[in-house]
Every structure is written in structure tokens, then in C-alpha cells.
Amino acid sequence: MDATLTLPVSEWRIPPSPEIQEHALPALEAGTVLVFPRLNFPLLSGEQGFLTESAPSGTRKNISYDPATGKLGGTQLAAPQATELAALLARFGTDAVTFVSGLLPRYAPHLRQARASFRPAEIMGRTYAPRHDDRRLHTDAFPTRPTQGGRILRLFVNIDPAGTPREWQVSGPFEQVAARFLPELGRTPLSRPIIATLAGHVMAGLNLTHGRRTPYDFLMLGLHDRAKLDEDYQAGALRTAVTFAPGTAWLCFTDSVPHAALAGRNTLEQTFHLPVEAMAQPELSPLRVLERLSGHALV
Ligand code: SIN
Numbered sequence: 453m454d455a456t457l458t459l460p461v462s463e464w465r466i467p468p469s470p471e472i473q474e475h476a477l478p479a480l481e482a483g484t485v486l487v488f489p490r491l492n493f494p495l496l497s498g499e500q501g502f503l504t505e506s507a508p509s510g511t512r513k514n515i516s517y518d519p520a521t522g523k524l525g526g527t528q529l530a531a532p533q534a535t536e537l538a539a540l541l542a543r544f545g546t547d548a549v550t551f552v553s554g555l556l557p558r559y560a561p562h563l564r565q566a567r568a569s570f571r572p573a574e575i576m577g578r579t580y581a582p583r584h585d586d587r588r589l590h591t592d593a594f595p596t597r598p599t600q601g602g603r604i605l606r607l608f609v610n611i612d613p614a615g616t617p618r619e620w621q622v623s624g625p626f627e628q629v630a631a632r633f634l635p636e637l638g639r640t641p642l643s644r645p646i647i648a649t650l651a652g653h654v655m656a657g658l659n660l661t662h663g664r665r666t667p668y669d670f671l672m673l674g675l676h677d678r679a680k681l682d683e684d685y686q687a688g689a690l691r692t693a694v695t696f697a698p699g700t701a702w703l704c705f706t707d708s709v710p711h712a713a714l715a716g717r718n719t720l721e722q723t724f725h726l727p728v729e730a731m732a733q734p735e736l737s738p739l740r741v742l743e744r745l746s747g748h749a750l751v
């Protein structure tokens with residue numbers, strides 16, 4: 453299986469041809485990163501001013517935007533800049549919904565638009581704790597926002613005006629990574645569905661999570677952490693380097709495609725959630741793979 457599939461799409465609001473749609477869906481579900489080298493996201497005049505490392509607050513590297521509330525998180529910007537940046541991310545989010553719905557009509561009625569983010573800071577050369585270091589190969593799992601089995605689909609676009617590419621590595625397949633770490637994860641109490649279910653209720657009751665963590669969420673968090681902390685895996689996993697030049701958008705299921713972001717700045721990202729049942733091949737979802745490998749129902 454190829455790590456990437458390049459598709460000739462240049463419009464956010466015109467659905468791609470049926471032929472492109474037919475190629476996109478199975479590739480995406482199989483763990484391929486869909487790359488759109490001509491899908492630029494043009495900024496309006498004045499918005500270039502946001503392309504600076506100083507937009508996030510303190511040590512934060514990203515600014516988040518919640519389309520449900522219109523609120524920004526993690527920025528020190530005040531009005532009117534904050535309002536303008538929120539408008540940019542709202543516009544990007546709207547285009548992202550239109551684009552992904554047009555590309556994947558099967559998903560359209562089931563897609564849930566979650567947060568968007570603006571990632572101005574250069575990744576290379578910063579220091580991170582290993583568990584928070586996205587330069588290490590990992591699959592995504594959200595500690596405070598459990599998906600309860602649902603998929604994490606993310607659309608990115610590099611908008612750097614200076615020509616800086618975003619450098620990723622991608623690996624897989626998910627089943628191989630899951631099989632590698634499941635025995636180790638299986639030795640922790642939280643891998644037992646009864647204990648995980650109880651812990652999920654307690655954590656939600658204490659408002660530590662938005663929604664309840666299921667046994668699936670505990671396993672996915674464990675997989676994220678184990679993968680990042682395992683030096684043999686980090687050194688030895690087969691991977692493909694991918695370069696996303698400015699003006700390029702890309703889309704993948706980041707919960708199943710092991711990825712590492714090594715360098716780059718000024719990228720926009722929109723997260724979507726999708727129920728497993730909306731997939732053409734639900735058996736390829738991390739939920740079904742982990743259920744099969746562990747022999748337990750996980751949600
Ligand atoms: C990640 O999800 O690991 C980070 C991706 C990126 O910011 O390019």
C-alpha cells in the first residue's frame with residue numbers, strides 16, 4: 453500500500469469528480485494520506501500578520517478554534533486581532549466541511565466538525581517531553597475528549613508564505629502497530645474492559661474528561677504513549693518521508709496512520725469525527741481492529 457495518494461483538486465467548494473471520489477475513499481480508509489498539492493488556502497489582506505510565532509500564548513505552539521462557540525483557545529491576541537483570526541479559522545472550517553463532504557459524500561451526513569487549529573510555530577528545534585513530542589511516530593488519541601470508538605479525520609493545509617515545507621513521516625499499517633503494543637498494554641489494569649469502564653465513569657464524573665472514556669479510549673491513549681516512548685519502535689519502524697509544500701492540503705485518519713511531524717510552520721488544521729459505521733469498510737477502523745486483536749468489545 454502506498455503511503456500517499458496525490459489528487460488533482462484545486463477547489464474547496466466544487467465537489468471533486470466521481471473518479472477522484474472513488475479513488476479517495478478506499479485509500480483513505482486503508483491508511484493512505486490523501487495529498488492535494490494544488491489546494492491552496494488563500495489569506496485575505498491583513499491576515500498575513502498572523503503568520504508569526506508570537507500569536508500563541510506562553511509556551512503554546514497552537515491556537516485552537518471551536519466552531520460551536522466561535523472561541524479561540526491558547527492565544528494572547530486581543531480584539532481586533534483575535535476576532536480576525538477567529539474569522540479566518542471559521543472560514544477555513546467552513547471550506548473544510550464543504551471540501552471533505554464533496555470529496556467523501558458517503559461521510560457527509562455523518563461528519564462532525566470538531567476544533568480547528570492554527571499552527572504557526574516552527575516544529576524543528578523545539579524541545580518537548582517525549583509523550584508530547586509529535587516528532588515521534590504516533591497515532592492520535594485525545595486525553596480529555598474521548599471519541600468512544602469514533603474516528604479522528606484531519607485536514608491540514610500549509611499556508612507558510614516563506615515557502616517552508618511541512619515535513620512528515622508516515623508509517624503503518626495500524627494493525628501491525630496495535631499487535632506490537634497490545635501485549636504490553638494488556639499487562640496494565642486499564643486494559644481490562646471492566647476496570648476501564650469504571651475508570652471512564654469516574655473521570656467523567658470528576659469532569660476530567662468531556663464525555664466518558666471507554667475501554668477503546670484507554671487503549672488508544674496507551675497506544676499513543678507506548679509508541680512515542682518506545683525507542684526501538686521510534687528507531688526501527690519502517691516509514692515514508694512526506695513533504696507538504698505551501699499551497700498543499702492533506703487529509704488522513706490520524707487515529708490509524710502512525711505519523712510524525714518533523715518540521716514546518718504556519719499550518720491550518722480541521723478535525724472531524726466520524727462514526728465507525730459510516731465507513732465503507734468499518735473493519736479497518738482502530739475500534740474493530742483492537743476488538744478483533746483483544747477479543748473484547750471495547751465500547
Ligand atoms: C500531529 O498530529 O502529530 C501534528 C501534525 C502537524 O502539526 O503537522
Ligand code: FE
Pocket residue numbers: 586590591592706711
Ligand atoms: Fe498526531
